[in-house]
Each structure stands twice: as C-alpha cells, then as structure tokens.
Amino acid sequence: MSATLSEGAGAGLRGAGWAPARPTVSPAKALVKASLSRGHVEVLQFFRSKDAVVFTLALPVVLLALLASILSGHVQGTSVSYSQVYVTGLLAGGLASTSFLNLGVFIATERENGGLKRLAGTPMPRAAYFLGKVVVVLITSVLEVAVLMVMGHFLYGVKFPASLGRWWVFIWVTLLGGTAMTLLGVAASSIPRSARSAGAVLNLPFLVLEFISGVFVPFTQLSHTLLDIAGIFPLRWIAEGYRSALLPSFIQQAEIGHRWDHVQMAAVMGVWCVVALVFAARTFRWTAKGEG
Amino acid sequence: MGPADLVIEVRGLRKAYGPVVAVDGLDLEMTRGEVLALLGPNGAGKTTTVEILEGYRRRDSGHARVLGEDPQHAGAAWRARRGVVLQSCDDVVDLTVRECVHHFSHFYPAPAQPDEVIERVGLGAKRDARIRSLSGGQRRRLDVALGIVGQPELLFLDEPTTGFDPEARRGFWDLVRDLAGEGTSILLTTHYLEEAEALASRVAVISGGRLVDMGPPGELGGRHDRPAEVSWLGPDGWQRTSTHEPTRLVVQLQAAFGGEVPGLTVRRPSLEDIYLELIGAAGAEGGGAPAEGSPARRRTAPAGPPARARVGAAAKAPAEAPAEAPAGGEP
Secondary structure (H helix, E strand, O other), rough: OOHHHOOOHHHHOOOOOOOOOOOOOOOHHHHHHHHHHHHHHHHHHHHOOOOHHHHHHHHHHHHHHHHHHHOOOOOOOOOOEEEHHHHHHHHHHHHHHHHHHHHHHHHHHHHOOOOHHHHHOOOOOOEEEEHHHHHHHHHHHHHHHHHHHHHHHHHHHHOOOHHHHHHHHHHHHHHHHHHHHHHHHHHOOOOOOOHHHHHHHHHHHHHHHHHOOOOOOHHHOOHHHHHHHHHHHHHHHHHHHHHHHHHHHHHHHHOOOOOOOOOHHHHHHHHHHHHHHHHHHHHHHOOOOOOO | OOHHEEEEEEEEEEEEEEOEEEEEEEEEEEEEEOEEEEEOOOOOOOOHHHHHHHOOOOEEEEEEEEEEEEEEEEEOOOOOOEEOOOOOOOOOOOOEEHHHHHHOOOOOOOOOOHHHHHHEEEEEHOOOHHHHHHOOOHHHHHHHHHHHHOOOOOOOOOOEOOOOHHHHHHHHHHHHHHHOOOOOEEEEOOHHHHHHHHHHHEEEEEEEEEEEEEEOOOHHHHHHHEEEEEEEEEEEEEEEEEEOOHHHHHHHHHHOOOOOOOOOOOEEOOHHHHHHHHHHHHOOOOOOOHHHHHHHHHOOOOOOOHHHHHHHHHHHHHOOOHHOOOOOOOO
C-alpha cells in the first residue's frame, strides 16, 4: 500500500507535507463565516426550487383574494372594509407560514434526509445553522409581506403606514413576530415523527390558530373567548400589530381591549421568543428518531 | 508504540437500546496511519460502534478515546480533525458540486482547496452540475469530498462503495489508497470482503457486539496457517484434498502425471471463508447472536475438513495412486 503504512506509521511521518499546523480561528470569526455560508446556501436552495417559491408566495395572495371576495361590506359603522381587515390578517398569516410552517417542515425533512446529521459531523458552530435559517426566513418573509402590502394597497385601498411611528410598528411587528414564529418553527420541527407527517402534524394547530387569531375570520366576528384563547399565542398579536400599523386609529374601538397596546403585543411575542428558544434548545435533534 | 500513536482506543465499550445490547464490551485499537476495516453481519454493532466514535452517539459505559479525546464531549476543534462520510445523504440537491464543497470547506480551520478536492474524487467534469443530476456513484464521491475537505487526520468511511459498479469501485479504492498514502488514518466499514482485503492493513471482525478477531487480512483467524485446498482432474474425475504442504503435494502430482497436472488449483481459505467461520463460531457460542439473518446462520462454516487428520493421508495418497485420493468429489 503506502510508504507511510509500511514504515510503521509513526506520528512523526505525518508532519511532512500533510497535517498542516492547524491554525486556531477565533470562535466568533468561525461563527460569522459559517453563518454567512449557511445563509447563502439556504437562499440558493430556496430560490432554486422555483415551485416552492411561487406557491409559498402565492398562497396568502390567493387566500386574500378569495376571502376578500367572500365577505364584503364594512366593519359596523365605519369606513373600514373587511377586505382591508383581511389584508392585515393575511400579512400575519403569511408571515407565520413562511416562518413557522415552512421552516418546521423543512427542518423535519433535513433531519430525515441526513442533512442535519452531516452538518452536525462538521466543526460548524451549531448556531450557524439557525442563523442561516433566520437569513432565509427573513428574506422570504419580507418578500411575502411586500407582495401582500402592494396587493392590499392597490386592490383594497389599504394605506401604507401614515407616519414614522406607524412604519416603526410595522417593522418591529414583522421582525419580532417573525422571530417568535421562526423559533416556534424550529421547536415544532421536533414534534413530527417523520418528514412525511410533518406537514400534517404542523398544519392542524397552525390552521386552528389562524382561524381564532383573526387571520381567516375578521377579529370583529370572533367571540371574546376565542380571542382570549388565541391571545396566549403570538399570532393574534401579530395580526393586531399589523392592524395598528395600517388601519385607521378609530378601529381600535372594536378590539377587545378597545385600544392597541403595543407593550402587551411586544411582551407576548418576546415571551414566546424565549419559550420557543428554550424548548428548541432542549428538544432539537440533529439525527432522525431511532437514530440515537 | 506509545498511546500517542493510537488514533482510536476503545476498552469495554457498551451500548444497549432498551433490552437489546448492541455493543457488549468491545475492545479496539487503531494506530495512526493505518486503514482498519470493521467487518461484521448486520446487527453486529458496527454502526453503533462507529457512531459512538464519530461522536454521534453516547455510550453506556467503557473507555473511548478518538484522537486523544472523548468523542461524546469533544468540541469543534476535534471535529475539524476527523472527517465523516456517512451512508446515503440526500440533502442539498439543488446546489452544484462546487457550491457544496466550497460551502463545507467554510466550516474548517484549514480546508483543502475545494476545486482540488473535486478533481481528486473524480468529479472535475461535474463541478457545475446540480447534485440532483448526479448518479449514485457520483453522489458517493461527493460525500467523500465533503468528508475530506477539512484535511482530516482520521477519516470514517461507512460502506463507501455500496452500489458501485466494479470499475467505479476500483477507482474509489485508488482514492482511499492515496489518502492512506498521505498518512490519513481510515476506519472503514464494509460488507465487501474483497474491499477489506484490498484496502485494509488490519481487519477487525465484530459479532454480537464484541470483537471476535483482529489482524492483517492475510493472518486473520490464522489464515496463513490454514491448510491449502488442492484440486485437480484425475482419471476418475475431480479430486480435492486439504494439506499443510501444498507444494509437496503439487510436486508429487507432477511426478504422478508426468508433467502438467490437469485442472490444478491450490487455494487457501479466502478472507470470506475465514470471516464466515469467525462470525459463525461467535454466533454459535450463543452469547450475542447476530440479530438479523446473517450469512453465518444460513451457511455453516465451509472450512469443514478436519484438517490435521487429513494431512498425512492427503500427502501420501497421491504419490501412490493420485486417482484414489480420499477427498474426491466435485471441486
């Protein structure tokens, strides 16, 4: 076979030309490099599966068109149409589906096809994987929100945020809400037993939440009990946050609390970020079930 | 050879899944620079052992050191020193070969040049192809590229050539030999005994979660001391006999036939014969029987002839009357 083997394979032999003196890279630098590379690859992969791109972006758009055409009219005694309420609802639903649902299913798939296991076998800092996901979720969510916003503006007359303050609300609701739902998606990816069941398993709670959080049914039509239950989870608050950024102020009279409480919204989303992060950190698995 | 030269050091390794004991007190040592082949039937504990050493699984008890560290507590710096080629990965299919190898190189502190690695595994012509479009063998080569792009000191190769055609397998063996030639230590698991024989400096046979035997492929199970089987075509048909002195027998045959011996074959037990015998014996001891229908269970060890008793007769017989050699029968 080789000279090295026949000569007794002393450790000294390695020195010549092969084992390089391994440079030490600072952990922070390694994390940045690996995260950028992960983000790049995630984005490449997403945009190369063209059907996934089209249908991910199209789903909330089609739902918005459908729902807005089914329920016409205005919120009682106001000039705000239900179509406009739906725009804010589907912004929340679209954000949640690109972050929570797509991510949960995608991670479950990567766990099953060995992609996660292979990554875990490299020296990649573990956090880089999640930061890469954040990059792709951020980009898809911004696209999703932009498409819905443009559609809402031109078809249903929703005004872009009228003040700097409202833009700020729009942005932080997107970022904080998106983060909470992303972390929940990571946490939820460990629940399905297989990649094949992931869609079915995650869709049930997700659809229920969408119905009771004011995504598919205008918040004015939901009982207080349902809204209170939905209030445990972040989706209702994301929807309410978008309403507060995009709809006229007088509509807040119709909310359960009769006003938009940004501190409460941010608090619920923030608490969910922490809860999901802790849950994800404890349950995240790099290998499929039954693989140790 | 001091402990510093051991890349793998395992003593009394144990791992159970509920009531099923997968690894049952395994001992194993691997020195720097060697290619060690791990053989054993399905369910023998090979994969569990390798995954413990790779750092994927936790052991229940026993001592394990890989490159001087405990694999279940070792960190990123340790992972950078060993490479892992897993069985069948089906991820990142929308990337090109080049993108994928470059991507993985970013995780290592001292990676090889990704384009050179791609050439090395023979995917140069496919560098810009989507992974989705690669054949099974080409994907396997990519798996290896990802395993070696970090320039590991120790490489785990798990059934690397399953599903290869013979030509692709030979090409792959050359690659493994090259890596070994550069001093990379390689732990290889395989079901192909000719692969173990072609590549490994030592072979370890595992059955029922224990080490059954370990040694160079030519010496495993006392292979070099085994009687050789000599067969030839005599006047009354095929003759076969087992002897420790095949050279002498052949000379006697030559004299008896007055020249060329028709259909002469001299054969030592193959690695496969030895392997089947070893795992057959290990299974028969009752301890840890192979879980799945291992070949050993269906096929009894073929080294059959009560060798010693035969030698005298076999060596003598042909000189007197080759046609009446006792071990007559079909070859």
